[in-house]
Amino acid sequence: MKVFPGLFEPFKAYHSHGRPIVQYTGMVGIAAYPLFYLLRFTKVDPPYNDLWLRALAMLICVGLALRNYWPARLKPYYLAYSYGALLYCLPFFFIFTSLTNGGGVVAVANTLMAVFFMVLLSDWRNSIVMLVTGGGAAILLYITVVPNPSLPMDYVARLPILILVVIGGSLFKFAEKQAEAEKVKRTYAALAGSIAHEMRNPLSQIKHNLENMQQALPLPSASARPQSLEVGQVDALYRHLAQSEIAVKRGLQVIAMTLDEVSDKPMDTTAFSYLSAADATEKAVREYGYDNDRDRSRVGIEVVEDFSFRGDETAYLFVLFNLLKNALYYLALYPDARVTITVERHQVKVRDNGPGIKPETLARLFEPFRSVGKSGGTGLGLAYCKRVMHAFGGDIDCESVPGEFTQFTMHFPAITQEENEAHRLTVLAKAQAVFGGKRILVVDDDFALRMTTRHKLQPLGATIDEAPNGERALKMLGQQRYDLVVLDLNMPVLDGYAVAGRIRQGQVPANRDVCIVAYTSEPAHVAGVKTQKAGMDGFVSKPCPQLPLIQALQHALEHPAARSRAEAAVLAGRHVLLADDNPYNRKAVVAYLRQAGMKVVEADHGQAVLEQLQAQERWDAVLMDINMPGMDGLEAARAIRRSHLAWRTVPIIALTAHSDPNTLQAALAAGMNDFIVKPVDASTLYETLRRCIAEQGTTRRASLASPAPAEEPGTQAADLALLNMDRLESYRRLGMLEELLSDYLPELKRLADRLGSCVSRRDLPECLDTLHSLLGVSGEAGASALYQLVRGTYVPMREGNRWPDAPGWDEPIQALTDRTLQALHAYGVAQARADVL
Secondary structure: OOHHHHHHHHHHHHOOOOOOHHHHHHHHHHHHHHHHHHHHHHOOOOOOOOHHHHHHHHHHHHHHHOHHHOOOOOHHHHHHHHHHHHHHHHHHHHHHHHHHOOOOHHHHHHHHHHHHHHHHHOOHHHHHHHHHHHHHHHHHHHHHHOOOOOOOHHHHHOHHHHHHHHHHHHHHHHHHHHHHHHHHHHHHHHHHHHHHHHHHHHHHHHHHHHHHHHHHOOOOOOOOOOOOOOHHHHHHHHHHHHHHHHHHHHHHHHHHHHHHHHOOOOOOHHHOEEEEHHHHHHHHHHHOOOOOHHHHHOEEEEEOOOOEEEEOHHHHHHHHHHHHHHHHHHHHHOOOOOEEEEEEOOEEEEEEOOOOOOHHHHOOOOOOOOOOOOOOOOOOHHHHHHHHHHHOOOEEEEEEEOOOEEEEEEEOOOOOHHHHHHHHHHHHHHHHHHHOOOEEEEEOOOHHHHHHHHHHHHHHOOEEEEEOOHHHHHHHHHHOOOOEEEEOOOOOOOOHHHHHHHHHOOOOHHHOOOEEEEEEOOOHHHHHHHHHHOOOOEEEEOOOOHHHHHHHHHHHHHOOHHHHHHHHHHOOOOEEEEEOOOHHHHHHHHHHHHHOOOEEEEEOOHHHHHHHHHHOOOOOEEEEEOOOOOOOHHHHHHHHHHOOOHHHHOOEEEEEOOOOHHHHHHHHHOOOOEEEEOOOOHHHHHHHHHHHHHHHHHHHHHHOOOOOOOOOOOOOHHHHHHOOHHHHHHHHHOOOHHHHHHHHHHHHHHHHHHHHHHHHOOOHHHHHHHHHHHHHHHHHOOOHHHHHHHHHHHHHHHHHOOOOOOOOOOHHHHHHHHHHHHHHHHHHHHHHHHHHO
């Protein structure tokens, strides 16, 4: 009993990571066993009739082939089953039938085939064990059941060949495994070294900026008297802080790009927007983290003809960052070399007059892990550029002449004038829905800029006032409530920072939380740090075309920093359990949570999470790292959902450094509600916690609800909290809302009735199937509260394959379904009336 577990572990390791080779073998066996049985009828003297042995082998192969359909509680035993299946179907079956058929060439060939498959399907230790065990059992059965047994000498004479096959095959596999391990080791070493090389530059920049910040600080003193900083010192600190943030962002981009390229993560094309090639290119050149001013002076832009393309701005910026980084790297030894970026019709060209690239390397230039003439480097940058351009619907290529130039050309698909106009109207329509009836104050000491800004914002349908300086702006803010202030920063007497500071300090109480957007010509990375510190909600770089300006103002109005502060205030007093095995990761998140007034308990592994949950009853959320020693985050989440205590429905938010689809799918399948990608951003943390806690509160209230009486359409505005308005609005914009409601409302009602029926009949399989369907339909229909309630019931039932302990558990689902149907109907009627108007 102690020997088998030791043998079984290598077999498990051999079939780890979900390798489907045994499953495919089962599929082959299902066809092969009956097919080869039919061949016996082609002979004049049919040999031993092994029909019952083949039938059993084929039945066993069915079990191997149907691996994906095994019940969840039986799947852990699949490998043990496959071990016995292989032992029977290969050495035992073929040796026994070969003996009963009296040996011969066919018997020897069959046995050799079985041994070959056995060596292929197992490690060398278990190959030998299976051969000895299966062969011994076959010989024993042959001697027992066959009258006058005799071992065929021609068959026995081939025994050394069988032994040689096992030994040779095992040695070959062992050598192959060693070679593969060495290859993997070298690949990981190269990848780790490349990432380290790529991260060295951002880290060096951070170190350099920290040293400069130290120089800008006043001399230390042991006395308690205040110390002052000169204006130049303050500006230097902000500049070095902004440069450090850029270095951190570049380092995170390198990591994200590497992980996306290694995992072949597809880009999310649904978030693409229409971009100006000239504006996006100028932004990339402006925001790139140059090592020095000399490098910046060597990069120029030439806009021959601007055009629009559909894509993701961050991805495009990163493509240009890669091309700039490569060009500047190779220009280090060429003092007079320059980089010119040309924007012309549907193309962006990045050309340098540096060393050039040899023709034989151009063909493989965009392959992953290929770096030309560089020490270090991931070799993933150009592969990432290729993938991004393909996602944009275009391509990227390179031409070069050694000693003369290198030019990368990005090709973009043409966008018609009609598409551009449709996009412009769509942006304006969305903005008009947000700004209609609102009041905007434009503050700028330059009359021409105020007039231009007013002209750009005129189509929004908002009331636009102007102020020529900061003092006049404060007076107007004291007399009138505004929704948005567009604020110039560099003004005489009272600059924009001072105006924002007085607004946030309460000098104009009615506008203390007004949305403030800086409209500035300061460098973007410096302005971002300064405006955030001053309490502003965003900034726009001058000059800015109409559509980007409107979109930036709309984003700031819809996502103001004041809302983040309000969300943080809503979280005050909440009890949160934070689990992460890295104390430094916990330290940063704990600081954010306590800043919002939340009560935080820490844990460093999954078992500690369960112990802390059991220590008290009230928990509002669990923030949990996925990768922890011992019981990881996924196991802990499953254990929480399987429990029958009050906190089993607590919202669980995954903290993960991996955003690949497999990781996120595994988190959701384990019962987690949402996820936050590390490093954790404060606003994202607050918004995610607020949303999950609010959804949980809605679900809890719904669980106590009873069916509401029918009301007139339009009187159920409160019930709209049950719905995912973003999803419904997206259906409405696509013109699918009416079709959605006509299909999903009857289906939700049918599933709710079916659930009640199968619960009354105690039909668990049908009940699980109904809940699964109800989960999918409610999610697609935007019924977020119903989705969360059904999910909290379905997941523990599916994993435990048993009924919930609480009686009447289906009644809250029935009640919430009725309320959801009424809310969806009311929403549909309201939208239909709006469309008519």
